[in-house]
Amino acid sequence: MDQAGHADIDLTAPEFDRLDRLRALFLDFDSFFASCEQQRDPALRGRPVGVIPVATDHTCCIAASAEAKRCGVKTGTPISEARRLCPGIVFILAEHRVYIEFQQRALEAIDRCAPVWGVHSIDELSIKLCPRTREPAAAVELGRAIKASLRERVGEAIRCTIGIASNRFLAKTACNLGKPEGLVVMDKPAIRERVLVLDAEKLTGIGENMGRRLRARGVATGADLYRLTEKEMKAAWEGILGTMWWEQLRGGPDYYDRPTSRQSVGHQHIMAPELRTPEGTRAVGVRLLTKACVRLRDMRYHATRMSVSVRYERRPSWHVEARFEPLRDSMELQRIFARVWDPPGLATAGPKQVGVCLHGLALSSSVESSLFETVRRADGLSDTLDRITRRFGYDAVYAGSMHTAKRAAPRRIAFGNIPDLRIPDAETSPSGPGAER
Ligand SMILES: [Mg+2]
Incomplete structure (x- = not known):
């Protein structure tokens, strides 16, 4: 997409000041279940692996290794199609207990570098950056140290992507953009280059339906979203959620961290x-x-x-x-x-x-x-x-x-x-x- 498409968005304006303060690190393991299988069985490393929930031909992959993903296999791909896309694929029956054990070891390895603040799912977690690690260079250093600790203490097959930003939403966005194995700092230049040109629907938290509703309002890209006023966002989300989105995009607090009055x-x-x-x-x-x-x-x-x-x-x-x-x-x-x-x-x-x-x-x-x-x-x-x-x-x-x-x-x-x-x-x-x- 051309740069002219969002030249009107001035990220140096005071409303964007918070984007300069790095506060959150988000980590997402790459192909977690498949990587765990590759870690415990070295013969699977470098080979396409699909993890399946039940031993039948009529199920679908709940995880795919990096090698399988390169052939187009992903979460939700039926076994028969995975075989067609990726003839050498090996299917492994999921063993959730094993993945939880790997996750526990990973959490310990990460805790040695910085305290894990939130565990959001079996393969996602976040860290609140302390004043010492808020400088971009120090934050990147922390990201590298975490990756090294995982390699050393959990295993070379366990890979992750790390995003660093002013809030968890933007850090997760950075993480999604950095897949696989990336380490992405979502500072203003990165927002300009990567978020403004993104399909709005690709942003975490905007589903297909919300994407449709936004498109009906002429909002197709990240830049279009950044162009909306707080009032317009409130109208698009039909309420307070719109204000929260407006703030999140500007580096404000994550809406799901707020205490809620919702009962x-x-x-x-x-x-x-x-x-x-x-x-x-x-x-x-x-x-x-x-x-x-x-x-x-x-x-x-x-x-x-x-x-x-x-x-x-x-x-x-x-x-x-x-x-x-x-x-x-x-x-x-x-x-x-x-x-x-x-x-x-x-x-x-x-x-x-x-x-x-x-x-x-x-x-x-x-x-x-x-x-x-x-x-x-x-x-x-x-x-x-x-x-x-x-x-x-x-x-x-x-x-x-x-x-x-x-x-x-x-x-x-x-x-x-x-x-x-x-x-x-x-x-x-x-x-x-x-x-x-
Ligand atoms: Mg993952």
């Missing part, structure tokens, strides 16, 4: 007459839950309570509430839904409205770091590990559960009128916490 994520739906059956009502409930789960993850929360309700024409409303440990996994939340779903009179009393709400929200960053503390303490307790492994569901798992929900909910259901335009549809949901990028 719940939920949806209600008045059903079309043909859906007012036991099956139709349940399908609508599942679909509402799916939407709430996507939104929960998008906003980076875990939930600890779920309430489900049905309103009828000819009887009082039914309402139930479940409590559980912090969860964000669609499958687990669907299991809870199935357990509590028992509304009476669906065939006779004219169900007309369904509501599903997730409450008791906690920031995922705090939940996940405390989970990892638990693992560190209780190393070897397989039930703890299994619980955590389940919680770090993978894209494949999410996708599978979405398909179930989609099958359960007939296509003719008009969900388009549920007023939740901010969050992408389940089909285009942001990846789950354990997904590799």
Whole structure:
């Protein structure tokens, strides 16, 4: 893209001052699960590897090694297609326990260089730069030291990409742009060269749906986003999230670090007459839950309570509430839904409205770091590990559960009128916490 396309954006203006202060380092392991397999079996190094969740020909890769990625194999590629793209590919059955152990060793190796501040998923973490490491040269030095420590203490096959910027959002953006094995400082020149020319949709946190809505407003690139005023961004995001995006792009605090007044994520739906059956009502409930789960993850929360309700024409409303440990996994939340779903009179009393709400929200960053503390303490307790492994569901798992929900909910259901335009549809949901990028 031509430089003239964003010559009007003056990054020396005072509103961009915060971009000069480096405060966050974001680290994302490259092809993490596949690298772990290559680390524990040297025969796999240098070979294309696809990690699969179950031993069947009808599954897809949940991770691909760098060699497989070069052939076009990625997370979500079906086995048959991976074989076609990459004839020599070796498939390995995922062993999540192993990846958690590698992650623990990696966290220890990184902690020797600087304290890990947030563990965001099995292969993503961040560090808050202290005053000593905020100078660009010192920050880059820290990045190199982390890579060396990982090589030395965890293994040569474990590679990562590091982004450094004024906040975690920009550091993660730097990281995405530096894949694989990069070390990118997102200073003003880098923003000018790499972010302004980027498709807005490529920015972390902007899904396909938000991308579509932005394009409808004439926003296609990073430069277009930077050109929006705070007021315009508020309109685009329909609220306070727009202000947060405006600030994030200017090096302000990350929105998901802020204390929140948000108490719940939920949806209600008045059903079309043909859906007012036991099956139709349940399908609508599942679909509402799916939407709430996507939104929960998008906003980076875990939930600890779920309430489900049905309103009828000819009887009082039914309402139930479940409590559980912090969860964000669609499958687990669907299991809870199935357990509590028992509304009476669906065939006779004219169900007309369904509501599903997730409450008791906690920031995922705090939940996940405390989970990892638990693992560190209780190393070897397989039930703890299994619980955590389940919680770090993978894209494949999410996708599978979405398909179930989609099958359960007939296509003719008009969900388009549920007023939740901010969050992408389940089909285009942001990846789950354990997904590799
Ligand atoms: Mg990764």
